[in-house]
Amino acid sequence: ELSPAVSFALRLSLYCVLCVMGSLLAAPACLLLNGGRTVRNMRIIKNVVKTFKYFFGLKFEVKGLENFEVEGPAIIVSNHQSILDMMGLMEVLPDNCVQVGKKELMYTGFVGLIMYLGGVIFINRKSTTSAKMVMSEVAKTMVAENVKVWVYPEGTRNCTGDFLPFKKGAFHLAIQAQVPVIPVVYSSFTSFYNPKKKLFTSGKIKVEVLAPIETKGLTSDDVSDLTDRCYHTMRETFFMLSGRPSEAKDSS
Numbered sequence: 722e723l724s725p726a727v728s729f730a731l732r733l734s735l736y737c738v739l740c741v742m743g744s745l746l747a748a749p750a751c752l753l754l755n756g757g758r759t760v761r762n763m764r765i766i767k768n769v770v771k772t773f774k775y776f777f778g779l780k781f782e783v784k785g786l787e788n789f790e791v792e793g794p795a796i797i798v799s800n801h802q803s804i805l806d807m808m809g810l811m812e813v814l815p816d817n818c819v820q821v822g823k824k825e826l827m828y829t830g831f832v833g834l835i836m837y838l839g840g841v842i843f844i845n846r847k848s849t850t851s852a853k854m855v856m857s858e859v860a861k862t863m864v865a866e867n868v869k870v871w872v873y874p875e876g877t878r879n880c881t882g883d884f885l886p887f888k889k890g891a892f893h894l895a896i897q898a899q900v901p902v903i904p905v906v907y908s909s910f911t912s913f914y915n916p917k918k919k920l921f922t923s924g925k926i927k928v929e930v931l932a933p934i935e936t937k938g939l940t941s942d943d944v945s946d947l948t949d950r951c952y953h954t955m956r957e958t959f960f961m962l963s964g965r966p967s968e969a970k971d972s973s
């Protein structure tokens with residue numbers, strides 16, 4: 722019988738160890754099979770990360786995967802609660818999809834290396850100008866290379882049981898590239914994971930991939946409306962998935 726704080730520390734340490742070991746295992750496979758930095762490596766990384774949930778007794782219940790089946794590129798937006806999100810991400814990650822991450826992640830040793838090899842797009846959150854330049858470049862390459870891009874529009878981890886306001890980068894990107902936005906919502910982790918209360922037990926996570934939102938014909942004037950639409954739809958779904966339907970009604 723371990724105290725909740727000790728159990729929390731041990732389980733989180735195990736997660737970090739798995740990430741490092743998983744990266745050590747996946748990196749040679751990525752280099753040998755695909756030769757270097759390419760989105761194709763995400764398949765290898767996905768297969769490794771998908772085994773992690775068994776160590777923690779986590780179950781994923783996924784709905785709406787068919788909504789990923791759009792022709793060509795798209796922007797995928799989802800809520801971001803914890804570093805544990807990598808498991809939920811890999812549970813549903815479609816082929817040819819890279820994520821946008823903060824550049825500090827590049828310096829996490831083997832984990833940074835595996836993110837680099839998988840094609841993660843690193844942005845400098847301390848410089849809006851530089852982040853916007855990277856995102857504009859992505860708008861061009863994702864269309865040319867038929868790649869989907871996964872963005873966490875809250876811009877940081879948030880495990881409060883609600884959403885932070887959305888930043889607009891993902892929606893500028895979707896409109897600049899004229900590609901659909903596909904929202905993905907994960908139910909609240911708070912019943913099984915809460916760093917403030919040192920809680921990390923087994924649990925079930927509901928995931929819903931929502932219908933794509935078209936951006937063809939939209940212009941930069943529509944970015945705010947598109948952001949609001951995604952925010953409200955996702956927040957409503959979040960409350961529904963988290964078993965809080967009365968808050969879903971208030972949020973629409």
Ligand SMILES: CCCCCCCCCCCCCCC(=O)SCCNC(=O)CCNC(=O)[C@H](O)C(C)(C)COP(=O)(O)OP(=O)(O)OC[C@H]1O[C@@H](n2cnc3c(N)ncnc32)[C@H](O)[C@@H]1OP(=O)(O)O
Binds near residue numbers: 747841873
């Ligand atoms: C084996 C184990 C291995 C595990 C490996 C697993 C691999 C998977 C890796 C997954 C990595 C996941 C990492 C997750 C993260 O790191 S989340 C943090 C980083 N992500 C983000 O921050 C994305 C969301 N942020 C944004 O979209 C921001 O808007 C950003 C572009 C970053 C700029 O932010 P900031 O500087 O804070 O500025 P604002 O958002 O306030 O925007 C300022 C004004 O600029 C306008 N704007 C924004 N973007 C654009 C654009 N592209 N073009 C034109 N204009 C833009 C924005 O609208 C603001 O103007 P207004 O206020 O609207 O007038």
Ligand SMILES: CCCCCCCC/C=C\CCCCCCCC(=O)OC[C@@H](O)COP(=O)(O)O
Binds near residue numbers: 803804826832877
């Ligand atoms: C040589 C350097 C050694 C560093 C060793 C670090 C070892 C790290 C080991 C495991 C870490 C697992 C990380 C999994 C990926 C998590 C991605 C993630 O969720 O990043 C958080 C980021 O979205 C938002 O950051 P903030 O909430 O704004 O903060």
